[in-house]
Amino acid sequence: MENNPYMGDAVFRARSLYHLVDPTYRFNNSALCQPNAVMQAPKATPPLDFKLFPNPTSGLTVLEFSNSIAGSVSVTLYSLQGQPILQQRAGEGAQHILLETAALPGGTYFCRVTGVDGITGVKKLVKL
Structure with missing residues (x-):
């Protein structure tokens, strides 16, 4: 010192x-x-930006990134109780991910996307 x-x-x-x-x-x-x-x-690092549509959904949901992602990302859909319901990964350069939500019961879910750099983004998804 x-x-x-x-x-x-x-x-x-x-x-x-x-x-x-x-x-x-x-x-x-x-x-x-x-x-x-x-x-x-x-x-502060801004959160990872993405869109979910259609929202509310009854079947297939598209997760679309604002920009091509650098590195891979993990996507986890959580129930309101915080339990992971659906998990997927996307590779570098992905513009969108398809989430198969038709088999899920109706309700509210939270979609969390985490990049390799630790930056995350969370959005609400409503399943009819």
């Missing part, structure tokens, strides 16, 4: 607390430990 008069116990505690909020954030000692330093939070 560098010898800096502004580096002390309070700074260490503040870093420890912020690390609980965002464990990926890295601190820059020389920038943060100056008298005029301002800590800026990292920008």
Whole structure:
């Protein structure tokens, strides 16, 4: 640790607390430990964007991505109780995925899409 008069116990505690909020954030000692330093939070990553149609559905549902996906994604359909009902994967460059929902009972489900980078998106799907 560098010898800096502004580096002390309070700074260490503040870093420890912020690390609980965002464990990926890295601190820059020389920038943060100056008298005029301002800590800026990292920008939040936007959720993975996709559409589900038709919604409500009675059979086949199309999951369409806004852009071609980089890397593979996993798609999981959850019941309102949080139980996984349907799981599929799509490879890199996929524009859409077909979800066979005809055999599912009528109700509300949540469709969660997770990319290889950990970015997720969630949408509600209603089955008639």
